[in-house]
Amino acid sequence: MSSILSRLLPPYEKPEPLKPGMYHWMAPEDAPIPYRLHLRVEEDGPSILIVNATTILHLNPTATAHALQLIEGASEESAAEAIAKRYRVSRRRALKDQRELREQIITLATIPDVDPVVFLGMDRAEPYAERPSAPYRLDLALTYRCDPDGTIDPLARRRVDREMTTTEWKQIITTAWEAGIPHITFTGGEPTLRIDLRDLIAFAEEIGQVTGLLTDGRRLADETYLESLAQVGLDHILVALVVEDPTSMQGLKNALASDIFTAVHLTLTPKIVGMVNKTLEELVEVGVPAISLSASESTEKMAEVLSEAREYAASLDLDLIWDLPAPYSTTNPIALELDVPPVGAGRAWLYVEPDGDVLPAQGMNQVLGNILRDPWLDIWSASK
């Protein structure tokens, strides 16, 4: 009888909490639409799910457990069984929830322009309203050199007197991954001047990170070079177009012809005000799908120019990108039209200078620490 009772009433034991950390999923190669998921499980069970490195979802602990099953490749049925074992829920209900969650996530990842609140039943969270346990993205300024002659970016700060080695950058990429940062952007200066750019992209991709490149596009005019970046898995390119330079435009065209997602950044200056619409039309003609816009001056006049450019870009069917580490990125169309623009610097992203100093964002000269010398948590705490 006692053995029957002990089998019926085994010792009380709660399930182990979900293991905090980063979980990564990439759609199979034969999937009709490729997509990529990063699930960052936090202490106590909630998580952040990053879809295609751009869409941020906040999951409650139950949703986290469901999403983890998806990311670990479990079938719907076995996921439901695992959930029912862990939670006080029937298997049937768990299966229903598992299916719904999969549909929500996969729809979000593969079908554009579906309103996630109205049509997928999600809630909305204000961007960056809550401080995450780690940023969503780390921008790595590999160099402040701007051209092969070694001219230094005028925005570069004088005290940046050296560039880190390949090994050091790899160490930083590893630190970022271990901290739960799923997305790396290589920027500069001109990052394509670093001969180890391909290696660094390959390294980050291999450990599971999404990688992006911000470049003036000149180097991409060399198709072989571009192909070498594509081969190691570079996910996206933002070409800071030098309008008057045909090499930059050629690099853009090459990138658009590749299978790497490519967008263009335009910095609106008083000098090019009269040619913005024409430039946008040309970009559409060559097949640019998305545009990032910023203004070099935060004057009323330039704000108006920026708004008009944004309107015109929409009428040309161009998507708007506003949160990549482009020049003058704080003066963007979204910041203009919101009462309280979301502040991603120091929360959603951080910026590493060529010598390892960490800033909240490009152009914000507040050193939070050095990523080679200081513990990551100290740097992250300093950004509060």
Added chain:
Amino acid sequence: MKRQYFLILLAVSLLLVLTTVPVLAQTYYFSVDEEIVHVYLESDGSMRIEYILVFTNDPSASPIEFVDIGLPNYNYDLSSVYGWINNQPIQHVGKSEYVSPGIELGLQSKAIPPGATGEVKVLIDRVEGVLFDNYDDSAYASAKFSPNWFGSQYVFGKTDLTVTFHLPPGVQPDEPRWHASPSGWPSNQPNTGLDSDGRVIYIWHNPSANAHTQYTFGASFPRSYVPSEVVSKPVPEGELFQPSPPSGIRIPSNMIVSFLFFGGIILVLVGIVALAVNSDRRRKLAYLPPKLAIEGHGIKRGLTAIEAAVLLETPLDRVLTMILFSAIKKGATQVVSEDPLKIERLTPQPEKLRPYEEDFLKAMVDEKPRKRRTALQKVMVTLVKTVQKKMKGFSLRETENYYQAIMKKAWQQVEQAATPEVRSKLYDEGLEWTMLDRDFDDRTRRVFRTGPVFVPIWWGRYRPSTVSTARPSTAVPSTSAPGRSVSLPTLPGAQFAATMVTGVQSAASSMVSNVLSFTNGVTKTTNPPPPPSRSRSSWSSSGGSSCACACACAGCACACAGGGR
């Protein structure tokens, strides 16, 4: 596995024993024909709840002796809970033994017999701790409420369910926000109005609801109307106002006697199973419904009225008419023939015409109906896509509400104008926004039923034939030429309204003869194919539409351009 086999064996044995008591399985079975719930959100942050429940007991069931009602939480005062059965006070009101948190009403001698109908009223005068930080806007407080529901094995039939939220005194009509109706509800939004005390109310009504589904309703309002300390931090969905187990009607006491007949053995078996189940439950974690929240911006401001019309799924013929009016008002075109509609471009063209106005004027040049129709469809495709691009990353629902509020305000200003001059001027200024209203035609007639109307300065470009019938008036400041005064003619209000409304209708039908066909030609390009779904209705709030867009379906006359991320 061995343990599972043992449990199954035990359960089968128990089932065999229990099947000898068929009466027990049929003990309670009833319908809730009508359920009316009033939820008052008071100035002190508390909630007052009033229920009216009309039960019909099945002829084969046992008398309904107890009614248990679930409550949002434990912060209620039992002494302020009252009940009535068929308008007679219920003497026994206590803490429920079966529903937690909840109360029980003992009907005693007034139990509802089999086959009879009874009306139960309940007043829970005060529940505290019911307001939470709004998830979307920190300046707002939110309340959610799920009316009482019953186990599906006990109830049958439809329930005519009405839930009314009375917002705190002082909340202005344009301030609060409703939360979307539950899935499958006839309308995504509640009716709004004022109660007899002048409080803003939201009314959700569904004549075909049921009493076994948990429906959740909610509203948000500026937190300044309640003391700040009564608004708590948000808690995950699922913990708010959900009476734990389904509330129910108790097994009548005479049935319990027959149950006792089976005595000790059954109790022991049941006890072991209960212990095993409880032990299994204790080993597991509490399950809250999975919840996903996406980071995105709120209201997309800066849309024109015409872009807002696309967003609000205004029929496309109406959108085209709005573009026509916009171009006429700007002095870009004038009507040369009303039926069939022909327009001509004016020179010089005004500066800064919107791209859709330019495209529209180009499209209207073609007099061949088929070509013009195709060109107008292209105008609409481009317009819808533009709005889609602009909306990307913004909240569709919040933006829709925002532009609905602008439309309401535009009407309000016109309706409240003190003089005909001011009313005419405001109507002219806000015309694009008032045209967003589905009730534009009737409302225009109502507003201009009496009194003269000072026709707008562009009237001659719109209705050249009626200018001659207008009477000159005294001097009225012109909106287009500050500092100068010109004499604007007047029309009798009714005539103006009739001309306006019929003009809008005839312009629309002249441009688009078959709205459905025209719209289908647009939506097949603008709206994405439906996402693959096995259980779409469970997460779609679009009332079961098979498309990704609520209004992309063939058979409706609009083309939406919502959201995205």
